[in-house]
Amino acid sequence: MTTARTGAGRASPRGRRAARSAGDDRETAILATAERLLEQRAFGDISIDDLARGAGISRPTFYFYFPSKDAVLLTLLDRVTEEVDAAAGDVLVRLAEDPRARWRELIQRFHETFGAHRALVLACAQVRGTNAEVRRLWAAVLERWVQAIEAAIEAERRRGAAPDGLPARDLAIALNSMNERVWYATFAGDGPAVDERDVVDVLLDLWLAGIYRDTTPPPST
Amino acid sequence: MTTARTGAGRASPRGRRAARSAGDDRETAILATAERLLEQRAFGDISIDDLARGAGISRPTFYFYFPSKDAVLLTLLDRVTEEVDAAAGDVLVRLAEDPRARWRELIQRFHETFGAHRALVLACAQVRGTNAEVRRLWAAVLERWVQAIEAAIEAERRRGAAPDGLPARDLAIALNSMNERVWYATFAGDGPAVDERDVVDVLLDLWLAGIYRDTTPPPST
């Protein structure tokens, strides 16, 4: 369930046919077209025909590569979440060094990665409402992050840096949810939103307050 | 901009024609059908024909009452936000009596009102991505709430109950955003979510942490 593309044909994704068949180019072209068009208009205003023409193929041919418009988005989303995971790296295991700095680093990296793909992230948030697959993928990704944060909170409590309080999982869910929605508003720019330059510090402050009741949690001794 | 229905005909919403013309019934029937159908399937899977047939009229006739499917949702949303505002009442001006109890009351009432219309609220959250009108209305509603919370936070700081820190507006935005997303997950039931019975307390805890750095803020002396 890591890769969502599956496609219609091509059982073995990178089979015997030496390197990059013509189809590989087309698939890449579709993805690139999607990402490009998303910078210009909303996902709902992009038709399969737009994607196909952008990739230099006809509409029916599009279906050879992807079962639907949403599947393209899914593939793109999969990529970005991998990128985010890579950016987050091992920050959480090094929390005790300097909690405030590490949490900030984590939030900052999420912010940068999402910001670099804001059109795509916005599109996913929009489509999540109508598409069950996107919803499921996003839920799975979120679950991973929630579990990581939950574990980190518990570790901080165990070493006495953070007080007991809410169940760590509930706290992790709420904090992740806050980030998601706040980023969405900031990137979308409609409705009340935190300024992009401040958003990391605002979120950080609330994470520290929620986890430590304090903006300067103690490092390990 | 309070009422969003506008409709195609009927310049004067409640004109001379004595009480309730036949059209009034139809309009109500459409709204009722929409709310009923929303409990069963997603907004996107409800066609205008469904709404019309449910109200006992033909599809073209639907357009006499509403300019689009989204306009129906908009009207419904307008209603719920009014209900929420009424439920919230003057809780915020009585904050100093017992801050923890009052904040809890506020969150609790939001929770109850949204919970009573969860299908509708979920539909709006979904459509907000694709429909500019819903987005604008929601943004306006949110802006009102954010301003109210911002003012309340500033009042708490002025009387010395809450410490200075983040700009009150940013704090208000983040807390409102958190609530919105957390409720969405709880009501939608997909992805990581806080249990419905705990959600008020979880949110309350984070509000108090964010605003007071303390779960038992002082009442007025």
Add this chain to the structure above:
DNA sequence: GACGTCAGTCAACACCCTGTCGAGTGCCAT
């Protein structure tokens, strides 16, 4: 070097949904 196979391609079709137009129908005031 004919031949089957299979990735890749698309014109044409069937379908569904939206929004509009124009021709009604019945009620009410004048």
Add this chain to the structure above:
DNA sequence: ATGGCACTCGACAGGGTGTTGACTGACGTC
């Protein structure tokens, strides 16, 4: 009785999706 208005819908145009079936060309095989 008649003109206007609230209200109604059959029929159409348009645009999107997803599928079908025929076609092309490169490749391995005998």
